[in-house]
Amino acid sequence: MTNPYGNPGYGPPPQQQQRPPQPQVVRVPRDGSGMAALRVITYILTSLASLLFIVLVVYGYLQLRNIGAALDGLGGGLPSFAPR
Secondary structure, three states, X not given: OOOOOOOOOOOOOOOOOOXXXXXXXXXXXXXXXXXXXXXXXXXXXXXXXXXXXXXXXXXXXXHHHHHHHHHHHOOOOOOOOOOO
C-alpha cells in the first residue's frame, strides 16, 4: 500500500541535502587619479569653508560687541531683556 506521497514509506520523500550558498567575491574597481584629486580638492574646500564660517561668526560677534560699547558711550546701548 502506498501513501499519498507516492512512495512506500511513511512520509514525504527525503529532500536532497542542499549546500549553503557560497559568498561571492565582488571586485570593485579602484578610483582613478582624477577621482582622488577631486576628493582632495573637495576636502580642502570644505575645510576652508568651515574655517571661514568660524572666522565670520567671531568677527560678527566682535563687531556687535563694538557697536554695543559705542552705544553705551552715547548713553544708550543695546536693549536688555534681562529682568531688573
